[in-house]
Structures are given as structure tokens and as C-alpha cells.
Amino acid sequence: MALEFTLDPPVDPALRDGILALWTDVSNADGAVGFVPPVSTEDVRPELVRHLVAMAEGRSRLLVGLDEAGRIAAAAFLTFNAHRLMRHWIWLYTVMVHPRHQGKGYGRDLLAAAAGAARGMRGITAIRLTCRGAGLERFYASCGYKEVGRVPDAIRVSDGDYRDDITMLLPLL
Numbered sequence: 001m002a003l004e005f006t007l008d009p010p011v012d013p014a015l016r017d018g019i020l021a022l023w024t025d026v027s028n029a030d031g032a033v034g035f036v037p038p039v040s041t042e043d044v045r046p047e048l049v050r051h052l053v054a055m056a057e058g059r060s061r062l063l064v065g066l067d068e069a070g071r072i073a074a075a076a077f078l079t080f081n082a083h084r085l086m087r088h089w090i091w092l093y094t095v096m097v098h099p100r101h102q103g104k105g106y107g108r109d110l111l112a113a114a115a116g117a118a119r120g121m122r123g124i125t126a127i128r129l130t131c132r133g134a135g136l137e138r139f140y141a142s143c144g145y146k147e148v149g150r151v152p153d154a155i156r157v158s159d160g161d162y163r164d165d166i167t168m169l170l171p172l173l
Contacts, residue, residue, distance in 0.1 A: 003065035003073055003106055005113040011052060015064070018072035020048055022098055029099040032132045036157055051077050051094070060093075063114055065106065073098045074110045078117060078127075089126040089169075090118055111143045111170075119172050127170040132163040145170045 009015055023044045027035040034047060054060035059082070065074035079091040092114055097106045118124045129145070131137055132155045137147055145168035154165035 001068045003067060003109055005063060005065045005074075005110070007063050007113075007117045008061055009064050011055065011062075015072070016048070016052070019062075019064070019075055020044055022072050022075055022096055023048060023094070025098055026096045031096060031099075032134065032136060033094050033096055054079065061117070063110070063117055065097075065110055065113065067098075067101065071098075073101050074106050076110055076114050078114060078121075088123055089128055090121070090124055092127050092129040095129065107139065108143055111140075111145075115144075115170060115172065125171065125173050127172065129168050131166050131168065132157070133166055134163060137166045137168065140168045143170075 028037045060079040067073040074097045076095045077093040149167035151165040153162035155163040
């Protein structure tokens with residue numbers, strides 16, 4: 001069954017708690033969303049608050065995908081550039097699909113929904129995102145993104161475990 005995507009859902013306690021649970025579960029499943037497991041909701045909460053503040057200030061938008069039970073199964077943040085010469089493209093941050101839904105094509109659906117949302121934003125011509133290697137760049141490439149930059153060993157996951165910081169671009173025109 002397909003997810004139902006919503007851009008800019010109303011922020012209420014259920015949404016906040018759903019995103020927090022999703023982010024924690026994805027992190028603990030070793031998802032590359034800014035944390036290294038194990039993490040608790042209290043570890044993730046400050047980062048979520050930063051995103052919620054950016055949304056309230058109009059600097060970021062939230063895209064969520066609900067499963068057939070109405071639970072948040074996928075999410076991503078679409079963030080505008082503050083620099084006046086770079087306002088024609090947005091960042092896609094914290095791209096997440098719940099581990100129980102892995103392998104169902106929901107990641108592709110989330111990226112397609114994000115591209116559709118970005119195409120609806122006046123003046124936006126591209127989406128950029130970063131990933132930490134480990135094969136994620138191949139997934140994004142299969143969804144139309146192209147690698148446009150790489151910094152070797154820029155991300156230290158743990159002592160002795162370094163990953164490349166890879167920048168991907170999806171032109172929307």
C-alpha cells in the first residue's frame with residue numbers, strides 16, 4: 001500500500017511525537033540521519049526542535065508520509081537557502097523511512113514527493129542533499145540525483161570509522 005504524503009502538516013503533539021519516534025527508530029536501525037546508535041528520544045529531541053523552529057520561521061518545510069494505520073512512516077525536511085545567490089535550490093535534510101517499511105519502495109516515493117513539492121515552490125530549480133556514503137549515493141542516483149561533490153573521510157561515525165560526505169543534486173527543470 002502506498003503512503004499518503006502531506007507537505008506542511010499541522011504541528012501538534014501527535015506529529016511532534018511521531019517524528020521524534022521515527023527519527024529515533026531510524027537512528028537506532030543505523031540510518032544515516034545525524035546520530036549513531038544507540039539513541040533515545042531525548043537525544044534526538046533538540047535536533048527536532050531546531051527543525052521545528054526553522055519551520056515556524058519559514059526557513060524549512062516538513063513532508064510526511066503516513067502508512068495505512070495513519071502512523072508517520074516517512075519524513076524529510078525541505079530547507080531554503082538564506083544566501084541571496086542560492087535561493088533557487090533547496091536542501092533535503094533528514095530523509096527517513098521507518099525500518100518496518102524498508103524495502104517497500106517508500107524511499108523512492110518520499111523522494112518523488114519531495115521533488116513534486118519542490119517543483120511547486122516558486123523559483124526552485126534543484127534539490128541538494130548530502131549522504132555519508134555506505135551505498136546511499138547509489139540509491140539517490142537511482143532516483144535521479146547525481147553526485148556533484150565528495151569529501152573523503154569527512155564524517156567520523158566512530159573511532160576508525162570514517163565516511164565520505166557526498167553531495168547529490170536533483171535538477172528540477
